[in-house]
């Protein structure tokens with residue numbers, strides 16, 4: 230299927246999820262968001278990852294960088310802590326890959342300009358991301374990461390995997406001047 234091939238070319242880290250069911254669910258969630266938002270996989274490489282600042286980093290680069298930083302944290306913990314601080318590899322990767330999937334519904338493009346959709350003004354991407362994930366069979370441990378990755382999650386006690394995604398996300402946002 231062309232959609233799947235293109236998606237995996239744009240977000241190759243989806244293939245790093247070891248569990249076949251979760252890997253499939255993550256791909257399906259992205260495909261669902263793309264079709265509901267009226268996007269093609271290639272658009273992920275054209276969209277800015279945020280509208281909150283003027284950035285020249287695209288959505289795919291943001292998601293891939295957050296995911297690879299989470300993976301590096303997971304591998305470092307395994308190497309140094311020898312099981313005393315173990316993160317769930319697949320839950321962490323799925324959460325990192327899906328944390329911003331709701332932006333496919335939060336953003337719109339008209340005349341080559343990206344802006345917030347009417348829906349996005351009412352339902353921010355952590356919420357629409359959880360809805361997309363739930364509709365595609367993504368487990369609650371991953372929905373928790375999506376729903377708490379942003380400031381909306383601050384009042385809640387985040388799981389260790391959610392803490393890592395939250396901090397990796399802000400590491401890729403607060404470092405950008407703008």
Ligand SMILES: [Fe+2]
Nearest residue numbers: 328329354379
């Ligand atoms: Fe986000």
